[in-house]
Each structure stands twice: as C-alpha cells, then as structure tokens.
Amino acid sequence: MMFSFQWMSSLLWVGLAQAQPSIKNVLVYSDRAEITRSVRTNCKSTPVQIDFTQIPPSVDTKTIRAMVNTKNSEIVGVVSRVVAQEIESDDLTKQLLGAQKELKSKIRKEKEDLAALNSQQSLLNQYERLFYTSLVEEMRDSAASKSKWRSTMNSFREEEADLYAQTHKHTVQLRELNRELTLIDKQIQRRGTQKTEESITASATVDCSVGSAVEVLLMYVIAGATWEPEYDVHFSGSKSDERSVTLITSAIVRQSTGENWENATVSLTTAQPNLGSQSPYPKPIYVDGKERETQKVLVEGQEDRSSFEEGTVNESTARQSRLEQAGQSFSFTLPSKTTIASNGHEHWVPLDEKKGSGSLRNLSIPRAAPVVYQAVSMDNFAPYPILAGTVHVHNNGSYMGTHSINYAAPGEPIELAISETPEIKVSRKTLHNKKKSSVIGKNQKLQRAYRIELVNLSDSSKTVIVRESIPVSKNSDVVVEIGEQTTPNFEHDSNQGFVDWSIELKPKETQTLELYYQLTIPSDWSGP
Numbered sequence: 001m002m003f004s005f006q007w008m009s010s011l012l013w014v015g016l017a018q019a020q021p022s023i024k025n026v027l028v029y030s031d032r033a034e035i036t037r038s039v040r041t042n043c044k045s046t047p048v049q050i051d052f053t054q055i056p057p058s059v060d061t062k063t064i065r066a067m068v069n070t071k072n073s074e075i076v077g078v079v080s081r082v083v084a085q086e087i088e089s090d091d092l093t094k095q096l097l098g099a100q101k102e103l104k105s106k107i108r109k110e111k112e113d114l115a116a117l118n119s120q121q122s123l124l125n126q127y128e129r130l131f132y133t134s135l136v137e138e139m140r141d142s143a144a145s146k147s148k149w150r151s152t153m154n155s156f157r158e159e160e161a162d163l164y165a166q167t168h169k170h171t172v173q174l175r176e177l178n179r180e181l182t183l184i185d186k187q188i189q190r191r192g193t194q195k196t197e198e199s200i201t202a203s204a205t206v207d208c209s210v211g212s213a214v215e216v217l218l219m220y221v222i223a224g225a226t227w228e229p230e231y232d233v234h235f236s237g238s239k240s241d242e243r244s245v246t247l248i249t250s251a252i253v254r255q256s257t258g259e260n261w262e263n264a265t266v267s268l269t270t271a272q273p274n275l276g277s278q279s280p281y282p283k284p285i286y287v288d289g290k291e292r293e294t295q296k297v298l299v300e301g302q303e304d305r306s307s308f309e310e311g312t313v314n315e316s317t318a319r320q321s322r323l324e325q326a327g328q329s330f331s332f333t334l335p336s337k338t339t340i341a342s343n344g345h346e347h348w349v350p351l352d353e354k355k356g357s358g359s360l361r362n363l364s365i366p367r368a369a370p371v372v373y374q375a376v377s378m379d380n381f382a383p384y385p386i387l388a389g390t391v392h393v394h395n396n397g398s399y400m401g402t403h404s405i406n407y408a409a410p411g412e413p414i415e416l417a418i419s420e421t422p423e424i425k426v427s428r429k430t431l432h433n434k435k436k437s438s439v440i441g442k443n444q445k446l447q448r449a450y451r452i453e454l455v456n457l458s459d460s461s462k463t464v465i466v467r468e469s470i471p472v473s474k475n476s477d478v479v480v481e482i483g484e485q486t487t488p489n490f491e492h493d494s495n496q497g498f499v500d501w502s503i504e505l506k507p508k509e510t511q512t513l514e515l516y517y518q519l520t521i522p523s524d525w526s527g528p
Helices: 091-138 146-190
Strands: 015-017 022-028 032-042 048-055 059-068 074-084 198-207 213-223 225-236 242-255 261-269 331-333 338-340 347-364 372-379 389-395 398-405 413-420 424-437 443-456 462-469 479-482 490-493 498-505 510-522
Touching (some): 032 048, 059 198, 091 146, 389 413, 443 462
Parallel strands (some): 022 261
Antiparallel strands (some): 059 213, 074 198, 242 347, 261 338, 347 372, 372 413, 443 510, 462 498
16 A cells, blocks of 8 residues: 655654665666665564655655555655765775865965966066166166166066966966866766765655564655667678578666665666646637738758668767657666666666568668668567667677667668678769749649669679659648659659669669659749
C-alpha cells in the first residue's frame, strides 16, 4: 500500500529505525532520473520512523513517495526537510582541497603585489610628466645643470626597468599558480565530490507488526541525468552479396544528480513524463482582421524521407538526448548492477545483442554526391525500435567509421554505407530547367531534366542502384509527372519521391540515364 503526503507534525511516540538506506533501482529518462532507495529493519515498536538522509537538494520534493514490501505493514506518512550537510572527505580529497585553498591564497597575494606594482608605475609616470614639464622650463636657462637632468632621467629608467622586471616575475608566477589550480580543480571534479551545504532528509513513518522485518522503499525524481543510444553494427562475409549482421545496442549515460549510484539496478526508458502539477488553462484569443488577396507561391524544400546514411559524422553534441517516441515507450534494464558516479562523464553500458542478415549492393545518389557507395541493406531485426543516434560500422573486423542513424521501427528497412566503390565513376548534369505558361489553360509548367553517366573502370561486371529524387506534392493543385523521355525500367516510390534504376555495368562499360519530370501549378501561383 502506498501513501504520499507532507506530514508537518512529529509524534513523540514514534520509534526511530537505525538503518542505512541504499540506492536499489534507478530509472533514467531523457532529462531526469527516478531513484528508488531501500532499507530493511526490524520493527521494534509501532509505528516506526525511518530516515532517508543525504538526498541531493535538487530533488523535486513533490515526487517523494514511500511504500513497503512487507505484509501487514503500511506507510502512515512521509515528511521531508532541509538539513545541514557536512561532507566527510577522504584523505586524498582533503589534500586536494587543502592544496586548492593554499593556491588560491597565493594567487590572491600575487594579485595584490601586481596591483601595488601597477600603483607604483602610475605614480612614476606622474613624476616623469612633472619632470619633463620642469625640464622644458629649465632648458631656457643657459646656466642650468645638464648633469642633474641626466642623473634624473637615468633614475627614471632604472626605476622603470626594476618595475618591469618585478611585474614580469609576478605575472609568470601568477600564470603558473593558475595552471596548478586548474589541474587541482579537474582532479577534484573527477572524483565526483561536491561540497554541499544542505541536503534533504525524508522520514517515512511505518505502521508494522512488532518483531517483524520490514522493507521500506523511498522513490523520488531528480534532474541532472540523461542517456542516449549508441549502436555497433558488425558485417561479416565476403563470398557473396549476403552478409551476416550483428547489432549491438548500447547506451551513453551521464549523471550529475549530486549522489553516486553505487551497485544499483539501472534501467533506461524512452518515456518523457511531464512533472507539471497543474494543467495549463488557456486564455481567450481574440481575432480580428480584414480580407486581403495574397498570391500563392510554390515553395520547394528538402525533406529527408530516406533511411540511407551516407557515412557523414554527426557533429551535434547535445547535452540532453532527444528520443523519438513513435507512439510508444519502452525501457532497457542493464544486465548487471552498475556504479555510475555523479561527475557528468560519459558512462558506456551494453544493453543487447541481436544477429540477422543483410545484402550488399552498390548504391549511388548522384544528386547528393557523385559517388558509388558499397552499402548493406537490411531490415531492423531487433524486437524494438532503433532510436535516432550514433552507429559505429565494422566490416569483417575493420572499423569503417561512425554514422548517424534515423529512427527505425522493427522490420523497417535500413541501409548503411560501409565504403566507397572507386572503380565506378558517376557524373550528373542538368539538361534543362525551364518554365512554360499555357496559352489556353490556366496552368504553368516547370520542366526539369537531368543526365547521369556511370562508367565501370573495373574488369568485372557491377550492379548499381542509382537513386534520384523528384518533388512530392503536398497540395492537390500541384501535379508532379515523370516525363516519357525518362530512361525506362525504373521504380518510383511516390511517398518518398525516389526514382530507382538497377543498372548492370559490364567491364569498361559506360551507361547513361536521363530523368525528366514536370510540375504543373496554377497560373496565378508564383513559381521559382
């Protein structure tokens, strides 16, 4: 049985349980984590109060819940409070903190010395200006002593040289101290220790049978945790176009919640809950306006509807993972208990391994790049979706590179490039791109044509899939048609706008493909 409320009063007759709670389970979302702490104790009196201490202050206190896993026991209430937190550091951490404090003191002293030297330099500059002003007046007197001028100017030069030497010395020393302080700070950060002045203590009151053992679970949600998927795909086989495929699913987990997850069962989920305590209430929207005629414009834009990855590295490094839901959520539980420190570093964990098969083929997309790729085509044979993320490709034991991969549902086709095929050359040129207006009708036509040339430089026959794309209409007034002059024996995917040819290239052979298509739009539209 589970209860949750903030109990503001403390009953004097409640017995205290002396037990140390530990983190039992962790459920990691894309931007937070749900922590489950567990404690077992003997019920010496009833009710009994169990304290869960050292909860990070960043916890969302509204999410603190408690439950019991023991029969004939129930939660009476839970109260949380902020308490002073004293960090007991180990010897090495104490040494690092002491060195950090000493370095900061030395840096402060060097800065004070530099400030004093700057003040002396400023005062010396004032004296120099005053001297040269007096010198101009004295130069009018022929009886003035030039030896005194020379002596004074030498004194200024010596003083400036001394100030410069001292300033340089302190600047070098300050730079060295700052470098040492940076190294000390990094060591302290790597140890995952944070000096926290406050923490949360949650006290759960349990009604139990005297003399029985009771297990109490405390759950809460805390920010500062995230995970993102990562995949390794291993292709093997070389005698035919068939390839054995091994899909290894893993995850990168980062957490800086303020507490280390030690020997805990960690699960990763794609669910994205909303922690809002109140539903939004919309304000009235008032609309006013007047009629205005606006000319329609044909807008063209590229939209990625393919699953083929061209081997480019995904440069984005977002700190928060963005996981596609596709109408469902699922979770992975790590195969064994693990420890993840609260230091924000990447923690790689394996999740699953599946075996399947795929087929090897040569694929070229001249519109994107004049290259023929050797790609493996397969279906997602895992019983779960592949999330958008990073995939590392290996071919017969050799690492081929890192790709970005899009969301793929179970059974959905996937194509991954493993290398280029340099013995096949590809070129693409525009034949025409013109616009015609109908004299009688009310439409205008945009006609486009392209020519693709493939050359097989090898001594063996090659089969190449050539993929071109044509526009996909999202408006019933816009009609897209493939021209009759287009090279025949193609496959047209109207949903994605792909036009595919399967070309058999003999040794040293050159073949040409042509693509013609036409867009018909109303005459009152403005086209490109």
